Amino acid sequence: MIAEYNEKSLAIGLPGLFFQVAGALARMYFLHKHGGELNAQLNWTTLLVQIVATIVLMVGLGYYAKAKGYHAAFGLLGVLSCIGLIIIAVLPDRAK
Numbered sequence: 001m002i003a004e005y006n007e008k009s010l011a012i013g014l015p016g017l018f019f020q021v022a023g024a025l026a027r028m029y030f031l032h033k034h035g036g037e038l039n040a041q042l043n044w045t046t047l048l049v050q051i052v053a054t055i056v057l058m059v060g061l062g063y064y065a066k067a068k069g070y071h072a073a074f075g076l077l078g079v080l081s082c083i084g085l086i087i088i089a090v091l092p093d094r095a096k
Contacts, residue, residue, distance in 0.1 A: 002095045005067035013060020013078075013085075019053035020081055054078060061088055069094030 027046040030038055038046075055078075062075025065088055074091075077084030 001093050002067045002069070005063045009060045009062075009064035009067055011060075013057055013064060016053050016055075016057030016060050016078070017081070017085065020050055020057055023047075023049035023053055054081075057081070057084075061085065064088055065091075067095065068092075069096075 023046050026049070027038070030042050030046070058075045058078030060075070061078045061084060062072035065074035066072050068088070068091055070088075070091065074088055077087050080087070
């Protein structure tokens with residue numbers, strides 16, 4: 001594993017995953033609190049947080065894929081959130 005890319009993947013990917021999950025939980029909380037309806041501002045805010053966090057997670061997973069010797073395009077698995085992380089994590093390490 002290439003240490004430089006691995007460090008970058010952790011520094012970028014973990015906050016992305018955290019905010020992706022936090023955005024989803026906030027959305028569910030506010031939906032439950034407001035009887036299944038969100039006002040437009042809350043709706044767009046939570047959606048924006050999730051979109052930005054997904055992009056950040058994809059960049060982090062791209063670095064993680066590069067650290068394992070794969071193409072950075074594997075970072076697109078960040079769209080799958082935790083499942084994408086698991087898929088990349090179980091790939092064998094090709095970097096020597």
